[in-house]
Amino acid sequence: MSTSEPSADCYDGYIRLLTSAAATGRLLSRAEREALRTFGEQAATDGVTLRQLVSRHLQAAREGWSASPRATDATLAVMTQAIDAMAEGYDRAQHYAVREQEASRREFIDDLLYGRSDLGRLVERAERFGLRLSHAHAVAVASGPGSYTEGDEALRRVERAVTGRFGNRRIHLTTKEGRMVCVAPGDQRDVLTYFAKQAHAATDGGRTAIGRSHRGPGGVVHSYEEALNTLDLCVRLGLDAPVLDTSDFLVYPVLTRDRQAMADLVRTTLGPLLRARGGPTTHLETLTAYFDAGCNATETARRLSLSIRALTYRLERIHQLTGNNPTDPQHRYTLQTAVIGARILNWPAQGL
Numbered sequence: 001m002s003t004s005e006p007s008a009d010c011y012d013g014y015i016r017l018l019t020s021a022a023a024t025g026r027l028l029s030r031a032e033r034e035a036l037r038t039f040g041e042q043a044a045t046d047g048v049t050l051r052q053l054v055s056r057h058l059q060a061a062r063e064g065w066s067a068s069p070r071a072t073d074a075t076l077a078v079m080t081q082a083i084d085a086m087a088e089g090y091d092r093a094q095h096y097a098v099r100e101q102e103a104s105r106r107e108f109i110d111d112l113l114y115g116r117s118d119l120g121r122l123v124e125r126a127e128r129f130g131l132r133l134s135h136a137h138a139v140a141v142a143s144g145p146g147s148y149t150e151g152d153e154a155l156r157r158v159e160r161a162v163t164g165r166f167g168n169r170r171i172h173l174t175t176k177e178g179r180m181v182c183v184a185p186g187d188q189r190d191v192l193t194y195f196a197k198q199a200h201a202a203t204d205g206g207r208t209a210i211g212r213s214h215r216g217p218g219g220v221v222h223s224y225e226e227a228l229n230t231l232d233l234c235v236r237l238g239l240d241a242p243v244l245d246t247s248d249f250l251v252y253p254v255l256t257r258d259r260q261a262m263a264d265l266v267r268t269t270l271g272p273l274l275r276a277r278g279g280p281t282t283h284l285e286t287l288t289a290y291f292d293a294g295c296n297a298t299e300t301a302r303r304l305s306l307s308i309r310a311l312t313y314r315l316e317r318i319h320q321l322t323g324n325n326p327t328d329p330q331h332r333y334t335l336q337t338a339v340i341g342a343r344i345l346n347w348p349a350q351g352l
Contacts (some may be wrong), residue, residue, distance in 0.1 A: 002056070002174055009028040011223040012249055013223065014057055014060050014061070014082060015060055015061075015063065017032065017078055017082065018075050018079070021074045021075050021077070023139070023309075024074075025074040026074065027074070027077060027078060027081060028078055028081045028082065028085070029129035033081060033082075033085040034052065034085075034091065036082050036086050037051060037086065037089030037319045038088035038268070039086060039089065039092070040053065040087060040088065040089030040092075041090065041093040042076070042093075042317060043086070043089075043090060043092045044089070044093035044094055045093055045222070049061075049095045050087065053086060054083055054086070054087070054092065056078075057079075057082065057083060057086065059081055063274050064274055065268060066177045076241040080226065086186060088337070096173050096192060103222065106150065106174060109174045109176075109181075109183070111170060111178070111194065112131075112183075112220050112221070113139075113176060113221060113224050114180070114221070114222065117293050127341050131170060131172070131183070131185040132170075133216065133217040133220070134213040134215070134216065135186065135215065136185070136186030136187070136213045136214060136219060137183055137184065137186050137213065137214065137219050137220045137227075138183075138184060138185075138186045138192055138209045138210065138211055138212060138214070138217075138223045138224060138255035139183050139184075139192075139210075139211045139220060139223040139224040139227055140181070140182045140184075140195050140199075140208050140209065140211070141176075141179050141180070141181055141183075141208065141209050141211075141227040141228055141231060141300055142158075142178075142179060142180040142196065142198055142199035142200075142201075142203060142206055142207070142208040142225060143178075143179045143203075143207060143208075144199070144203025144204065144205070144206030145203065145204060145205070145336065146178075147178030147205065147333045148175050148178055148179065148203075149175050150174065150175055151177075152175070154174065154180070154199075154202040154203055155175060155180055155202075157198070157202045157322070158173065158180060158195065158198045158199050158202050161194075161198045161228050162182070162191065162194060162195050162198060165194060166188075166190075166191050166194070167347050168186055170184070170284030170338070171183070171184050171188075172184075172187055173195075176209065179231075180199055180203075180285040182195040183220060183225070185275075186213030186214070186215070186219075188276070189210075189213075191209050193210070195208070196208035196210060196243040197242075197243070204240070206240065206242075207234065207240070207242050207243070207244060208232065208242065208243055208244065209226075209227040209228070209230035209231045209234070209244040209245075209246060210231070210243070210244070210245050210246060211224060211225070211226035211227035212226055212246050212247055220228075225336060226246045227246060229246075229253070230244050230246045230249050231244070233249060233252055234249075236346060237252075237325055237340075237343050237344070238343065246295070252340070252344065255337065255341065255344075256339060256341070256344055256345075259345075262341040262345065263345060263352040264340075264345070265334075265337065266338050266342045266345060266347050266352060267340055267352050268281050269322060269334060269335060269338035270284070270322065270342055270347070273318070273321055273322065273324050274348065275321060276317070276321060280348055282314070282317050283314065283317070283321075284342060285304070286300075286304065286314045286315070286318070287310070287318065287326060287335060287336075287339045288339055288343070289303045289304050290315070290326055291335075291336045291339060295327070295332065297311055297312070304330050305332070315327060318335075
């Protein structure tokens with residue numbers, strides 16, 4: 001039996017095997033089974049379908065029997081062994097091809113998210129994976145209590161849910177630095193929103209940030225970085241919403257673009273709170289709750305489990321220390337901006 005060239009010679013050898021089995025009652029040897037595995041592997045590489053492969057061998061078996069009709073249990077056993085060996089080789093080739101394609105896809109996504117590789121080459125590779133980089137794309141990034149890698153059950157669960165609902169639709173799911181990442185066309189926001197909900201369920205309460213849609217080869221990188229920055233920002237601000245839209249947080253990068261100016265504002269406006277008994281933490285928490293409650297004293301007191309009188313005392317003390325009155329609209333914006341800056345800069349835990 002020829003194993004170097006999977007052609008008609010293999011089928012002729014197969015007929016000889018059947019004839020030998022019918023005459024002697026023997027089964028296939030280890031070498032013969034491996035030769036059939038190699039044949040199945042080569043057939044898969046050449047683009048032959050498994051159905052075609054099995055059908056051709058069954059046809060060869062019929063031809064062999066018509067010439068010498070001695071069908072025995074041994075012959076049927078050899079047929080079973082042969083088809084099983086060929087299918088095993090075929091599956092092995094398919095498995096290698098899938099692994100190679102997945103490794104290639106992951107390398108491409110890595111290059112895409114990091115903005116690496118030659119632009120022309122990146123566009124060419126993108127087309128192989130169904131991405132048209134001239135179009136707009138958006139990226140969602142999901143983080144959870146654990147670190148996620150390719151093959152994790154959480155990622156498989158999310159991928160099954162997303163592809164089950166939307167099909168392929170040029171959607172790419174992967175992991176990067178312990179987080180789950182979904183890349184989708186910019187006009188398919190529903191895909192990213194659904195991904196976020198599924199990721200939240202699969203990661204036991206994780207959160208997902210969705211970057212804005214951007215066009216061009218750099219659009220995916222831009223959206224990915226926006227989503228990462230939003231996740232980091234929300235950790236600093238102590239937000240616990242499961243789905244975060246970058247568009248809702250555009251004011252924060254503006255506020256912190258000049259880090260030194262923001263540090264000066266925090267130091268000047270809130271620095272006097274360091275002189276308060278017990279430090280500034282209690283007063284910062286009071287201001288945060290007050291602004292988050294829309295400056296409603298009753299709601300703020302409820303959130304802090306305080307009486308209105310106790311809350312009023314704290315606000316007056318903040319006014320005395322900082323010179324800014326939280327209840328005065330003219331002072332309120334300065335104080336609120338400084339409080340936001342303190343949360344972003346992690347002050348006073350981290351020096352300015």
